[in-house]
Amino acid sequence: MIEALAPEGSAGVTGKPLLKVADLHGWYGESHVLHGVDLEVAAGEVVTLLGRNGAGKTTTLKAVMGILPKRRGSIVFDGRETISLPSRAIARAGIALCPEERAIFSSLSVEENLMLPPQVLPGGLSREQIFELFPNLAERLSSQGTKLSGGEQQMLAIARILRTGAKLLLLDEPTEGLAPVIVQHIGRTISRLKQEGFTIVLVEQNFRFAASVADRHYVVEQGRVVDMIHNDELDENIDKLHAYLGV
Amino acid sequence: MFELLGIPPQALFGQLLLGLINGSFYAILSLGLAIIFGLLNIINFTHGAQYMMGAFAAWMLLNYLGIPYWGALIVAPIVVGAVGIVLERLLISRLYHLDHLYGLLLTFGLALIATGVFRNFYGISGLPYGMPSQLSGGQNLGFMFMPNYRGWVIVASLVVCFATWFIIERTRLGAYLRAATENPTMVGAFGINVPRLITLTYGFGVGLAAFAGVLAAPIYNVNPNMGADLIIVVFAVVVIGGMGSILGSIVTGFGLGLIEGLTRVFYPEGSAVVIFVIMAIVLLVKPAGLFGRTV
Numbered sequence: 001m002i003e004a005l006a007p008e009g010s011a012g013v014t015g016k017p018l019l020k021v022a023d024l025h026g027w028y029g030e031s032h033v034l035h036g037v038d039l040e041v042a043a044g045e046v047v048t049l050l051g052r053n054g055a056g057k058t059t060t061l062k063a064v065m066g067i068l069p070k071r072r073g074s075i076v077f078d079g080r081e082t083i084s085l086p087s088r089a090i091a092r093a094g095i096a097l098c099p100e101e102r103a104i105f106s107s108l109s110v111e112e113n114l115m116l117p118p119q120v121l122p123g124g125l126s127r128e129q130i131f132e133l134f135p136n137l138a139e140r141l142s143s144q145g146t147k148l149s150g151g152e153q154q155m156l157a158i159a160r161i162l163r164t165g166a167k168l169l170l171l172d173e174p175t176e177g178l179a180p181v182i183v184q185h186i187g188r189t190i191s192r193l194k195q196e197g198f199t200i201v202l203v204e205q206n207f208r209f210a211a212s213v214a215d216r217h218y219v220v221e222q223g224r225v226v227d228m229i230h231n232d233e234l235d236e237n238i239d240k241l242h243a244y245l246g247v
Numbered sequence: 248m249f250e251l252l253g254i255p256p257q258a259l260f261g262q263l264l265l266g267l268i269n270g271s272f273y274a275i276l277s278l279g280l281a282i283i284f285g286l287l288n289i290i291n292f293t294h295g296a297q298y299m300m301g302a303f304a305a306w307m308l309l310n311y312l313g314i315p316y317w318g319a320l321i322v323a324p325i326v327v328g329a330v331g332i333v334l335e336r337l338l339i340s341r342l343y344h345l346d347h348l349y350g351l352l353l354t355f356g357l358a359l360i361a362t363g364v365f366r367n368f369y370g371i372s373g374l375p376y377g378m379p380s381q382l383s384g385g386q387n388l389g390f391m392f393m394p395n396y397r398g399w400v401i402v403a404s405l406v407v408c409f410a411t412w413f414i415i416e417r418t419r420l421g422a423y424l425r426a427a428t429e430n431p432t433m434v435g436a437f438g439i440n441v442p443r444l445i446t447l448t449y450g451f452g453v454g455l456a457a458f459a460g461v462l463a464a465p466i467y468n469v470n471p472n473m474g475a476d477l478i479i480v481v482f483a484v485v486v487i488g489g490m491g492s493i494l495g496s497i498v499t500g501f502g503l504g505l506i507e508g509l510t511r512v513f514y515p516e517g518s519a520v521v522i523f524v525i526m527a528i529v530l531l532v533k534p535a536g537l538f539g540r541t542v
C-alpha cells in the first residue's frame with residue numbers, strides 16, 4: 001500500500017495518478033451540491049481548485065477526506081477506492097486536511113494541537129523540520145491553541161498535518177484573511193513541501209497566489225470541474241479565467 | 248470548652264466532615280456526568296442507577312463470590328463499566344444524531360428499569376455491607392473524632408478525581424478526548440477512532456459512578472433507591488458547576504458538600520434545599536454555570 005512517492009518536477013499527470021476523482025456527487029442533507037466532479041492529481045503535484053464562492057471547492061475536499069457524509073462516485077487514492085471508507089481510514093491511507101475554518105482546538109495547547117494527529121505512515125516531517133518551517137510555533141508551544149494570531153493558527157493547522165506521514169495534503173484557503181507577509185511565508189512553505197515530495201490540492205480565492213505555487217488549476221463551477229489550465233499556459237488563458245472567477 | 252457562634256466545635260466539625268463525605272460523592276458523580284456529557288452530548292440519567300449498581304456489585308461480589316471490599320473497589324467499576332459499554336454500543340449510540348432529549352429519555356428509562364429490577368430481587372429495605380476491618384475505628388484529632396473509613400472515602404475520592412483530571416488534562420489520550428469533545432469530525436479526519444473513544448469514555452464515566460457506589464456501600468445501606476435520591480442533588484451540582492468542566496465538577500462537588508454541612512449546623516431546616524437555592528441563583532446570574540463555558 002505504501003508506494004515510494006518520487007517527487008515529480010514536471011507538471012501534468014503522467015502515468016498513474018495518486019488521486020483520481022470521477023463523477024463525484026455530494027449532498028448536504030437533501031441539497032445536492034456536487035454534480036459530478038472529475039479531477040486527477042499526480043504524485044508530487046500541486047493542483048489548485050479555483051472557483052467562485054459556493055462553487056463546491058470546500059465540499060470537494062470534504063468528500064475526498066471522507067467527512068462529507070453523503071457522497072457518491074469514485075475517489076481512488078493510491079490505487080484504492082475510498083468513496084465508502086470512514087474518514088479515519090482515509091486519514092490512515094495518507095490523506096490529511098487543513099480545513100477552511102482551521103479547526104484549532106481551544107481546549108488544547110499549541111503543543112497538543114501540533115501533536116494531536118497520530119502518525120499514520122512513515123516519512124512525516126520531524127518536529128525540528130516543522131519548527132524550521134514555522135519558527136513562531138516553537139515559541140508558543142504552551143499557549144492555548146486559539147490564543148494564537150490568525151496567521152499562527154493557520155501555520156499550526158498546516159504544521160500538524162505534516163508530522164503524520166500523509167502523502168496528500170488538502171489545503172482549504174490557507175491564505176484567507178492573512179497579511180501579505182504571512183501569505184508569502186505560506187507560499188514559500190508550499191513550494192518547500194512540494195520539494196519534499198508532498199502532493200497538494202489547494203483551494204484558493206487568491207489566484208495570483210495560486211499561480212505562484214501550482215502546477216495546474218482546476219476551475220470549479222456549480223459543483224463540477226469545468227476547465228483545467230496548466231500553470232505555464234496561464235497567460236494565454238487569463239481572460240477566460242477572469243470570466244470564470246468573475247473578477 | 249469554647250464555642251463558635253454558639254455551636255459546639257464537635258458539632259461543627261462533625262457536620263463539615265459529613266459535608267466533605269457527601270461532597271466526595273457529588274464530586275465523583277458529577278465528574279462522570281460532565282465527561283459523558285462533554286463527549287457524548289447526552290445527559291446520562293442512568294448515572295444514579297449505575298452508582299447503585301456499583302454498591303450492589305460490591306455486595307454480590309462479597310456474598311456470592313467471597314471477594315472482599317478491596318477487590319470490589321476494582322472489580323465492581325470494571326463490571327458495571329462493561330455493562331455501560333454494552334448499553335452504549337447497543338442503544339445509546341443510536342441516538343447521537345438526535346436531540347439531547349432522546350438520550351435523556353432513554354437513559355432515564357434505563358435507570359427506572361435498573362432500579363425496578365434490583366427492587367424486585369432485593370427489596371427496598373436495604374442490605375448491610377460491612378466496613379473493611381482495616382478501616383474500622385477512628386482517630387481522635389483533638390477537636391473531633393474522625394472515623395477511619397470516612398477519612399478514607401475523602402482521600403480515595405480526591406485521588407480518583409485528581410487522577411481523572413490528570414488523564415484528561417495532561418495525557419495524550421486526554422487530548423484526544425478534549426479535541427473530540429470540541430470537534431469530533433476533525434479528530435476522526437486525523438485517523439482517530441472516535442466511536443471507540445466515545446464508548447470507552449462512557450464506560451469510564453460509568454465506572455466512576457460504580458466506584459462511588461462501592462465507597463458508599465459501607466456507609467449507607469445497599470439499597471435500590473440510593474442512586475435515585477442522590478442523583479437529583481448531583482444534577483444540581485452539575486448545573487451549578489457548569490456542564491463540561493472537569494475541575495469545575497470537582498471543586499463544586501466538594502464545595503457544595505461543605506456548604507450543605509454548614510447549613511445543617513447553622514440552619515438545619517435549610518440543609519435539604521440549600522443546593523437547589525444556589526442552583527436557582529446561579530442559573531439566574533450565570534446560566535452556563537460557575538465554571539462553564541458559554542456555548
Ligand SMILES: Nc1ncnc2c1ncn2[C@@H]1O[C@H](COP(=O)(O)OP(=O)(O)OP(=O)(O)O)[C@@H](O)[C@H]1O
Pocket residue numbers: 028031033051052053054055056057058059060100205
Ligand atoms: N453545511 C452546509 N449545509 C448546507 N449547505 C452547505 C453547507 N456548506 C456549504 N453548503 C452549500 O454548498 C455549496 C458549496 O459550498 P462550498 O463550501 O463547497 O463552496 P466553496 O467553493 O468552498 O465556497 P467558498 O469559496 O465560499 O469557500 C454552496 O451552495 C453552499 O451554500
Ligand SMILES: [Mg+2]
Pocket residue numbers: 057058059100172
Ligand atoms: Mg470553501
